[in-house]
Amino acid sequence: MTTILVIDDSSTARKWIAREVRKHLPQAEIVESPSGDAGLVLVKSTTFDLVTVDFNMPGLNGIEFIQQLRAFNPSIPVAMITANTQQTNIDRARALKAELYGKPLTEAVVGELLRKAGLSP
């Protein structure tokens, strides 16, 4: 069973991402978190195949979340999914071994994202 953690303060965004993922992986278990702080608790207690995280959120932003995640899990695939696609954010994500994808996610982009994470259906 593929398990994916979706971190975004917007419930609309979480639903959107889950919907697009299920087009490729209908059986995937998708766990939602409304904040980076809550997401960190989850990744410490549960094994995920992929983590997606928004950038601009109350509390930890996406980059801060990934920095803290990498301190204890350097290899888990991470995708930062944000509308804030400034080159600076792309560079920051890549420096932390994460890929940045722009909102709104499309089915094709999610397919690419899953392939890069080794989760091709």
Add this chain to the structure above:
Amino acid sequence: VISLDEDARDALVEIFNLGVSKSAVALSQMVGAEVRLSTPDFEVIRIDQIAEKIAQGGDLACVVREDFRDGLDGGAMLVFTEQEGLRLVARLLDSPFPLPKLAEAEAEALSEVGNIILNACLAQIADALQIYLETSLPVCQVVGMAKWIPSAGSGMGPNMGTSEAILLKVNLNVEERGIMGYLIFLLDVRSTVKLKSLLAAFVQRLGA
């Protein structure tokens, strides 16, 4: 008084055009319909003139606002009349229209729409000017047209106590849905000097 020469003005409108084009693509993907843009309007206005500049006969405005700072200080807003906002949300949530009012779920959805549209534009502008723009979280409000600008800010962006601001306005027209909104960017007067030098550098890079 804010002033930009013709080259700077042309460059600013062109960069803004690139940004709103990205916004239109994002909105089009969300609603599954063509989104048409008007030619951007650019003007220096008094803050208290904004409501009359965008009013379409509605008394209430549905505003999603994000402020930005760092490379430039300002506010970016996606504005609909209340009815247009409700129509857009109904389309996005596959809800029956008309919706009676903008409840929490609808406001949350509209915030996310605004977040995507505004950031698509801001990211393009930031990259073109080679600056970084730190943005606030989106805030969605339905407010009276006459007072929404002073009350909608996060405190992060422009000082709305200033009497003038640069207004860049474009109409977003969602074809076949009858939805029209505005994208508005306000720049703090204090950012104007910085903006001039950024635009000059942008123009110089084009010529290099």
